[in-house]
Amino acid sequence: MPEERRPLPRPVPRRPVLSRWFWPLPRLFADLVMAGFVAWEGLQDRYSTASHVSILAVILATVLLAIAAGRGRQRRRSRTWLRHARSAVREQLVRRRARTAAAAGALGWVLVISATAAWDGFSFAMQRHSLPTLSRLFGEVTDHDWGRALLFAAWLALGLYLAVGWRRGRQQPRTDGRSPGQPAGMPPPLPHPTPLPHPTPRRNGDDVG
Protein backbone atom coordinates (compact mmCIF):
# COMPACT_ATOMS: atom_id res chain seq x y z
CA MET A 1 0.00 0.00 0.00
CA PRO A 2 1.52 3.26 -1.05
CA GLU A 3 2.32 5.52 1.80
CA GLU A 4 0.42 8.79 1.78
CA ARG A 5 2.70 11.64 0.92
CA ARG A 6 2.59 14.41 3.43
CA PRO A 7 4.00 17.86 2.81
CA LEU A 8 7.23 18.42 4.61
CA PRO A 9 6.90 20.84 7.51
CA ARG A 10 8.34 24.23 6.87
CA PRO A 11 11.52 24.92 8.78
CA VAL A 12 10.82 27.42 11.54
CA PRO A 13 13.39 30.18 11.56
CA ARG A 14 15.06 30.14 14.92
CA ARG A 15 16.39 33.20 16.61
CA PRO A 16 20.00 33.17 17.63
CA VAL A 17 20.49 31.99 21.19
CA LEU A 18 21.36 35.39 22.60
CA SER A 19 18.43 37.05 20.86
CA ARG A 20 16.06 34.27 22.05
CA TRP A 21 17.06 34.79 25.66
CA PHE A 22 17.22 38.55 25.68
CA TRP A 23 14.56 39.70 23.20
CA PRO A 24 12.00 40.66 25.91
CA LEU A 25 14.56 42.76 27.72
CA PRO A 26 14.37 45.96 25.64
CA ARG A 27 10.57 45.93 25.92
CA LEU A 28 10.76 45.20 29.64
CA PHE A 29 13.32 47.94 30.08
CA ALA A 30 11.13 50.45 28.21
CA ASP A 31 8.11 49.47 30.34
CA LEU A 32 10.11 49.88 33.53
CA VAL A 33 11.40 53.29 32.42
CA MET A 34 7.85 54.43 31.60
CA ALA A 35 6.50 53.13 34.92
CA GLY A 36 9.28 54.92 36.77
CA PHE A 37 8.59 58.12 34.86
CA VAL A 38 4.86 57.91 35.65
CA ALA A 39 5.59 57.29 39.34
CA TRP A 40 8.07 60.17 39.43
CA GLU A 41 5.56 62.49 37.75
CA GLY A 42 2.97 61.51 40.35
CA LEU A 43 5.23 62.83 43.08
CA GLN A 44 5.72 66.23 41.44
CA ASP A 45 3.91 69.39 42.42
CA ARG A 46 2.01 71.04 39.61
CA TYR A 47 3.80 74.35 40.23
CA SER A 48 7.31 72.91 40.21
CA THR A 49 9.80 73.56 37.44
CA ALA A 50 10.44 69.83 37.11
CA SER A 51 6.76 69.24 36.42
CA HIS A 52 6.60 72.01 33.82
CA VAL A 53 9.76 70.84 32.06
CA SER A 54 8.66 67.19 32.00
CA ILE A 55 5.19 67.99 30.63
CA LEU A 56 6.65 70.21 27.92
CA ALA A 57 9.22 67.52 27.08
CA VAL A 58 6.48 64.89 26.74
CA ILE A 59 4.45 67.18 24.46
CA LEU A 60 7.50 67.95 22.29
CA ALA A 61 8.51 64.29 22.08
CA THR A 62 4.97 63.26 21.14
CA VAL A 63 4.76 65.87 18.38
CA LEU A 64 8.14 64.77 17.01
CA LEU A 65 7.03 61.14 17.16
CA ALA A 66 3.84 62.01 15.28
CA ILE A 67 5.86 63.73 12.56
CA ALA A 68 8.44 60.93 12.31
CA ALA A 69 5.88 58.12 12.29
CA GLY A 70 3.35 59.86 10.08
CA ARG A 71 5.29 61.05 7.06
CA GLY A 72 3.32 59.86 4.03
CA ARG A 73 1.13 57.58 6.12
CA GLN A 74 -2.04 59.63 6.60
CA ARG A 75 -5.21 58.04 5.34
CA ARG A 76 -6.48 61.21 3.71
CA ARG A 77 -5.24 64.59 2.68
CA SER A 78 -6.32 67.40 5.01
CA ARG A 79 -8.34 69.08 2.27
CA THR A 80 -10.28 65.89 1.54
CA TRP A 81 -10.83 65.26 5.25
CA LEU A 82 -12.17 68.77 5.76
CA ARG A 83 -14.45 68.49 2.72
CA HIS A 84 -15.85 65.16 3.92
CA ALA A 85 -16.45 66.55 7.42
CA ARG A 86 -18.27 69.59 6.01
CA SER A 87 -20.43 67.55 3.69
CA ALA A 88 -21.26 65.05 6.45
CA VAL A 89 -22.50 67.83 8.73
CA ARG A 90 -24.46 69.43 5.91
CA GLU A 91 -26.08 66.18 4.80
CA GLN A 92 -26.82 64.64 8.16
CA LEU A 93 -27.58 67.57 10.43
CA VAL A 94 -28.75 70.42 8.22
CA ARG A 95 -30.61 68.63 5.44
CA ARG A 96 -31.42 65.60 7.62
CA ARG A 97 -31.15 63.27 4.69
CA ALA A 98 -29.19 60.44 6.19
CA ARG A 99 -31.10 58.98 9.12
CA THR A 100 -28.69 56.17 9.56
CA ALA A 101 -27.12 54.60 12.61
CA ALA A 102 -23.98 56.62 11.94
CA ALA A 103 -25.96 59.86 12.01
CA ALA A 104 -27.73 58.86 15.23
CA GLY A 105 -24.42 57.91 16.81
CA ALA A 106 -22.80 61.15 15.74
CA LEU A 107 -25.73 63.10 17.14
CA GLY A 108 -25.39 61.25 20.46
CA TRP A 109 -21.71 62.13 20.69
CA VAL A 110 -22.38 65.75 19.80
CA LEU A 111 -25.01 65.97 22.55
CA VAL A 112 -22.84 64.38 25.24
CA ILE A 113 -19.75 66.44 24.39
CA SER A 114 -21.75 69.66 24.00
CA ALA A 115 -23.46 69.16 27.37
CA THR A 116 -20.09 68.67 29.04
CA ALA A 117 -18.54 71.72 27.40
CA ALA A 118 -21.60 73.93 28.01
CA TRP A 119 -21.90 73.07 31.70
CA ASP A 120 -18.15 73.50 32.18
CA GLY A 121 -18.30 76.92 30.56
CA PHE A 122 -21.33 77.91 32.63
CA SER A 123 -19.63 76.80 35.86
CA PHE A 124 -16.48 78.68 34.91
CA ALA A 125 -18.44 81.85 34.15
CA MET A 126 -20.38 81.69 37.45
CA GLN A 127 -17.27 81.21 39.61
CA ARG A 128 -19.21 79.77 42.53
CA HIS A 129 -18.05 77.19 44.98
CA SER A 130 -21.24 75.20 44.44
CA LEU A 131 -20.54 75.00 40.69
CA PRO A 132 -17.20 73.23 40.25
CA THR A 133 -15.58 73.22 36.84
CA LEU A 134 -14.34 70.06 35.18
CA SER A 135 -10.72 70.96 35.85
CA ARG A 136 -11.51 71.45 39.54
CA LEU A 137 -12.99 67.97 39.66
CA PHE A 138 -9.85 66.58 38.04
CA GLY A 139 -7.82 68.71 40.45
CA GLU A 140 -9.37 66.79 43.34
CA VAL A 141 -7.87 63.63 41.82
CA THR A 142 -4.47 65.09 40.93
CA ASP A 143 -4.05 66.43 44.48
CA HIS A 144 -3.14 62.86 45.42
CA ASP A 145 0.10 61.30 44.20
CA TRP A 146 -1.58 58.14 42.97
CA GLY A 147 -4.31 60.12 41.20
CA ARG A 148 -1.79 62.33 39.45
CA ALA A 149 0.25 59.28 38.42
CA LEU A 150 -2.78 57.38 37.10
CA LEU A 151 -4.11 60.36 35.15
CA PHE A 152 -0.63 61.04 33.79
CA ALA A 153 -0.34 57.43 32.59
CA ALA A 154 -3.72 57.70 30.85
CA TRP A 155 -2.75 61.03 29.28
CA LEU A 156 0.55 59.56 28.10
CA ALA A 157 -1.17 56.52 26.55
CA LEU A 158 -3.70 58.73 24.76
CA GLY A 159 -0.93 60.96 23.40
CA LEU A 160 0.95 57.93 22.12
CA TYR A 161 -2.16 56.72 20.30
CA LEU A 162 -2.84 60.17 18.84
CA ALA A 163 0.76 60.33 17.61
CA VAL A 164 1.20 56.91 16.04
CA GLY A 165 -2.24 55.28 15.92
CA TRP A 166 -4.65 54.80 13.00
CA ARG A 167 -2.18 55.22 10.18
CA ARG A 168 -2.18 53.27 6.97
CA GLY A 169 0.58 50.85 6.06
CA ARG A 170 3.44 51.90 3.83
CA GLN A 171 2.04 49.99 0.85
CA GLN A 172 -1.61 50.74 1.56
CA PRO A 173 -3.08 53.41 -0.74
CA ARG A 174 -4.79 56.50 0.59
CA THR A 175 -8.56 56.40 0.84
CA ASP A 176 -8.71 59.47 -1.39
CA GLY A 177 -6.83 57.54 -4.06
CA ARG A 178 -3.49 59.34 -3.90
CA SER A 179 -0.51 57.20 -3.17
CA PRO A 180 2.56 58.49 -1.29
CA GLY A 181 4.93 60.44 -3.48
CA GLN A 182 2.29 61.04 -6.10
CA PRO A 183 1.92 64.74 -6.89
CA ALA A 184 -1.40 66.46 -6.22
CA GLY A 185 -3.73 66.67 -9.17
CA MET A 186 -2.27 63.63 -10.88
CA PRO A 187 -4.42 60.53 -11.31
CA PRO A 188 -3.46 57.46 -9.27
CA PRO A 189 -1.36 54.88 -11.13
CA LEU A 190 -3.14 52.00 -12.75
CA PRO A 191 -3.06 48.73 -10.85
CA HIS A 192 -0.41 46.25 -11.86
CA PRO A 193 -1.84 44.05 -14.63
CA THR A 194 -2.43 40.45 -13.62
CA PRO A 195 -0.49 38.11 -15.92
CA LEU A 196 -2.70 35.88 -18.01
CA PRO A 197 -2.44 32.13 -17.42
CA HIS A 198 -0.18 30.34 -19.83
CA PRO A 199 -2.32 28.68 -22.54
CA THR A 200 -2.16 24.91 -22.46
CA PRO A 201 -1.54 23.35 -25.86
CA ARG A 202 -4.56 21.49 -27.18
CA ARG A 203 -4.26 18.06 -28.56
CA ASN A 204 -6.19 16.94 -31.59
CA GLY A 205 -9.64 15.68 -30.71
CA ASP A 206 -9.96 17.66 -27.48
CA ASP A 207 -13.50 18.73 -26.78
CA VAL A 208 -13.60 22.47 -27.08
CA GLY A 209 -17.12 22.70 -25.63
Next chain:
Amino acid sequence: MTVGAAVWAAIGAAWLAWLVVTRVVRPLPGIESVVRAFLGSWLGRIIALAAWAEAGWHLFGQRP
Protein backbone atom coordinates in the same frame (compact mmCIF):
# COMPACT_ATOMS: atom_id res chain seq x y z
CA MET B 1 -24.82 67.46 47.27
CA THR B 2 -24.52 70.80 45.48
CA VAL B 3 -26.26 71.67 42.24
CA GLY B 4 -22.99 71.54 40.34
CA ALA B 5 -22.08 68.12 41.70
CA ALA B 6 -25.53 66.79 40.82
CA VAL B 7 -25.28 68.06 37.25
CA TRP B 8 -21.79 66.61 36.88
CA ALA B 9 -23.04 63.29 38.18
CA ALA B 10 -25.84 63.34 35.60
CA ILE B 11 -23.40 64.20 32.81
CA GLY B 12 -21.05 61.45 33.96
CA ALA B 13 -23.93 58.97 33.98
CA ALA B 14 -24.89 60.08 30.46
CA TRP B 15 -21.30 59.51 29.29
CA LEU B 16 -21.24 56.06 30.85
CA ALA B 17 -24.63 55.11 29.43
CA TRP B 18 -23.73 56.32 25.95
CA LEU B 19 -20.40 54.48 26.05
CA VAL B 20 -22.23 51.27 26.97
CA VAL B 21 -24.93 51.80 24.33
CA THR B 22 -22.39 52.39 21.56
CA ARG B 23 -20.48 49.32 22.72
CA VAL B 24 -23.57 47.09 22.72
CA VAL B 25 -25.34 48.42 19.61
CA ARG B 26 -22.68 47.77 17.03
CA PRO B 27 -23.84 50.05 14.17
CA LEU B 28 -23.48 53.09 16.44
CA PRO B 29 -20.01 54.60 16.29
CA GLY B 30 -18.05 54.14 19.51
CA ILE B 31 -15.53 56.42 21.19
CA GLU B 32 -12.72 54.91 19.13
CA SER B 33 -14.55 55.88 15.93
CA VAL B 34 -14.79 59.47 17.18
CA VAL B 35 -11.06 59.56 17.90
CA ARG B 36 -10.20 57.87 14.60
CA ALA B 37 -12.33 60.39 12.73
CA PHE B 38 -9.78 62.99 13.79
CA LEU B 39 -6.75 60.83 13.03
CA GLY B 40 -7.57 60.39 9.34
CA SER B 41 -5.51 63.37 8.18
CA TRP B 42 -2.76 65.68 9.36
CA LEU B 43 -5.21 68.50 10.12
CA GLY B 44 -7.41 66.35 12.33
CA ARG B 45 -4.39 64.80 14.03
CA ILE B 46 -2.93 68.23 14.75
CA ILE B 47 -6.24 69.38 16.24
CA ALA B 48 -6.41 66.27 18.44
CA LEU B 49 -2.78 66.61 19.53
CA ALA B 50 -3.24 70.31 20.32
CA ALA B 51 -6.28 69.56 22.50
CA TRP B 52 -4.36 66.73 24.19
CA ALA B 53 -1.35 68.96 24.86
CA GLU B 54 -3.47 71.79 26.23
CA ALA B 55 -5.39 69.42 28.49
CA GLY B 56 -2.16 67.91 29.82
CA TRP B 57 -0.55 71.27 30.45
CA HIS B 58 -3.65 72.54 32.22
CA LEU B 59 -4.12 69.38 34.26
CA PHE B 60 -0.54 68.72 35.33
CA GLY B 61 1.15 72.11 35.09
CA GLN B 62 -1.45 74.67 36.13
CA ARG B 63 -3.96 75.11 38.87
CA PRO B 64 -6.98 73.06 37.89
